[in-house]
Amino acid sequence: EADIYQTPRYLVIGTGKKITLECSQTMGHDKMYWYQQDPGMELHLIHYSYGVNSTEKGDLSSESTVSRIRTEHFPLTLESARPSHTSQYLCASTGLSSGNTIYFGEGSWLTVV
Amino acid sequence: QKEVEQDPGPLSVPEGAIVSLNCTYSNSAFQYFMWYRQYSRKGPELLMYTYSSGNKEDGRFTAQVDKSSKYISLFIRDSQPSDSATYLCAMEAGNTGKLIFGQGTTLQVKP
Secondary structure (H helix, E strand, C coil), rough: CCCCEECEEEECCCCCCCCCEEEECCCCCCCEEEECCCCCCEEEEEEEEEEEEEEEECCCCCCCCCCCCCCCCCCEEEEECCHHCCEEEEEEEEEEEHCCCCCECCCCEEEEC | CCCEEECCCEEEECCCCCCCEEEEEECCCCEEEEEEEEECCCCCCEEEEECCEEEEEEECCCEEEEECCCCEEECCCCCCCCEEEEEEEECEEEEEEEEEECCCCCEEHHH
């Protein structure tokens, strides 16, 4: 059972608003990831972190930013949301305690109107 | 061309059928192969994890990897209505967690 939590699960906001999607894990994993999934499409990696104060952009370009101040916490922020940001955002983590298998959170469904 | 190709389906089978789900890939550097199950509005749940070529069995699920053909499969025996979900293949070259996913195959098992 994966102990990785995302909030909010569902969010509808207006264009231009700033939003932060929260992700926390209690497994002590050093590696954390954000994937983006449009309906019926593949998941694409947008950000990853291999430890505190370490963040990198993934294969899919994204206007979002991330931070990793604490091991267990990896929030994703959109400074000014647009309708093109409407998607599902999935947080994942892995580490030695889970044999390097990757666990996903339940996802955050974002709709920008 | 996508690095990982997966037939999106949908695939509809009667309860008790054997289901075969497949992915092909183009990057010969991939060494770690995974199958995830995703229910509607939920996060992906890891089903099978294999390294390099070969077979791996876990209950009703069997994963096969053929690196020479760049082809992986997931077999589900005695399929149940609760198996109805989207099945995602995923793979990576190094043990980095930077996964490349297929599009997912939607499976419906009818009672």
